[in-house]
Amino acid sequence: MIDYGGKELAASFRTVRNNTIQVAEEIPDTKYSFKAAPDTRSVGQMLVHIAMGPMFQMHVHQNRFDDLTKVNFPELMGKVAAEEAKPRSKAEIIAFLRAEGEKFASYLESLPDSFLAERVTMPPGAQPPEALSATRSRFEMLLSPKEHEMHHRGQLMLVERIIGLVPHLTRQFQERMAAQAQAREAQARG
Numbered sequence: 001m002i003d004y005g006g007k008e009l010a011a012s013f014r015t016v017r018n019n020t021i022q023v024a025e026e027i028p029d030t031k032y033s034f035k036a037a038p039d040t041r042s043v044g045q046m047l048v049h050i051a052m053g054p055m056f057q058m059h060v061h062q063n064r065f066d067d068l069t070k071v072n073f074p075e076l077m078g079k080v081a082a083e084e085a086k087p088r089s090k091a092e093i094i095a096f097l098r099a100e101g102e103k104f105a106s107y108l109e110s111l112p113d114s115f116l117a118e119r120v121t122m123p124p125g126a127q128p129p130e131a132l133s134a135t136r137s138r139f140e141m142l143l144s145p146k147e148h149e150m151h152h153r154g155q156l157m158l159v160e161r162i163i164g165l166v167p168h169l170t171r172q173f174q175e176r177m178a179a180q181a182q183a184r185e186a187q188a189r190g
Helices: 007-028 042-052 055-062 073-085 091-111 111-115 139-163 170-190
Strands: 119-121 134-137
Touching: 007 042, 007 091, 007 111, 007 139, 007 170, 042 073, 042 091, 042 139, 055 073, 055 091, 055 139, 111 139, 119 139, 134 139
Parallel strands: none
Antiparallel strands: 119 134
């Protein structure tokens, strides 16, 4: 058994969300309406979409659904769409990211291993044909909001490049590489 449970899920999610918030803070509010291509979300819309990312998993697991065919997807997605459509300023979006992120992380922290091990039946077509099972563990399902967020944060980091910003994670990597190069040069001289 791997010692990775709710507390670790929460810590990992908080790291991802904090990086997303830093991206949100660094993009100027004048660029929140920027779209990288037609028919895509704007920066602001994508950040709200990210903030809402855990909502589905929270709904499924807080209500202890054991079969996704029991979830009223049209109703749930309607609520998500209505929430995503609300106009928000940059400050409101960042506050929304913080609040929703902490709500999800706190929920993850509270989950015992026995709950994370429970299996949930997927609806027809939700599993690829080569899947070994028509079920997923709650643990696996609760990883998906972080994976979803990282997917969209990668898009936002590309947007940062398009609008002339160097993403903070890239800057941090460049700083580490420069420090290592300086240390190697000093060691070679000394």
